[in-house]
Amino acid sequence: MPIVAFINKGFPEGGVARVTMDIARYCKAHAPEFKIVILGKRVGTIPEDLQDVIIGAYPGLNTYAKVMEAHADLVVSCSVRFAGAIKARKRGIKVIHANHGEAFHEKYAIISHRMRNRVLWNLFYKRKFADGTLAMKMARERVIRNYQESDAYVTLCEGYRQEILSILPPEDGPRHIVAINNPEHPVKNPQLKKEKVILFSGRLSDYDKAPDRLLRIWAKVQDQLPDYRLEIVGDGPERPNLEAQAAQLGLKNIYFEGWQTDLSPWYEKADILCLVSRTEGWGLCISEGLAHGVIPIAFNCSAGVHELVDGTGFPIPPADEDCFAETLVKIARLPEEEKLALRKKGIAKAQSLDPDIICGKWISLFREVLSK
Secondary structure (H helix, E strand, O other): OOEEEEEEEEEOOOHHHHHHHHHHHHHHHHOOOOEEEEEEEEEOOOOHHHOOOEOOOOOOOOHHHHHHHOOOOEEEEEOOOOOOHHHHHHOOOEEEEEOOOOOOOHHHHHHHHHHOOHHHHHHHHHHHHOOOHHHHHHHHHHHHHHHHOOOEEEEOOHHHHHHHHOOOOHHHOOOOEEEOOOOOOOOOOOOOOOOOEEEEEOOOOOOOOOHHHHHHHHHHHOOOOOOOEEEEEOOOOOHHHHHHHHHHHOOOOEEEEEOOOOOHHHHHHOOEEEEOOOOOOOOHHHHHHHHOOOEEEEEOOOHHHHHHHOOOOEEEOOOOHHHHHHHHHHHHOOOHHHHHHHHHHHHHHHHOOOHHHHHHHHHHHHHHHHHO
């Protein structure tokens, strides 16, 4: 029985862990020949229905040692580098690197990490990293390294796959890169009659989700949409700053709802979903919203966002807050029959991401890699 070990930064919180759990549940129901192990640097409570599938969860991770301890036949490294990949492959263990972000998403983390120390940033790092060129170079080098250390490399969409193919050295030989979307659970009888609610759902962090942009956009449109509410669901380090910014801008009809374990009630009532991120690999909030019939408007910051929003909502040129504001008003004022048509397109898109379809692709990849 092949043992597949997933390496997650944190578990079971976050989008990456959600995908891991979907695959584990699929294996339990449809591919019981695989045993799933979860290796996490930060490990919380394991869901009850996965207790018999997840046979190990290791805080304080020494990754290679734990892979060996789990007797893994295949390692799936989820957006983190498996430092022992070369050593493991020499022992016959197969390695898949799963990039759960934009093709070169680490460029943002590279800059953000250095900005944490403001003194060093102003004295040294700003000159080297402010324009993003060096960070992009470093991010590309990391992608090439992860690809070369793996038996297969997974991206979230075909657009990312093509971006990575374009930078790989020609001497690397056959390109074993696969595009597999993130799964989305279908919603039974989604509510199509919506309230006048505009929704933001996500972590309240600065460098990636950039929720301060939405507050400035709301300041531009709130008087044009007096019967709408802006509901911000989520929590994070930026929340105090955002609440202060909302007061400073004199925002009306804005509600900070905090972190919620179940977002369904918000998706069920929301008319429009806003994504204002600087970087977004896939945007689980978009696919969740589509499944509930919510119309998305999003900064077109990545191939993954574009794949979700194109045809189902409104992609906006990155960082163009004026265009976002104008489009938000336009969507809110659309006739109901036009909104209904968009909602149905979104639901159909989400249904194409059914976990049975997406996880089946993962199992096919496992079998292919293990057979070589």
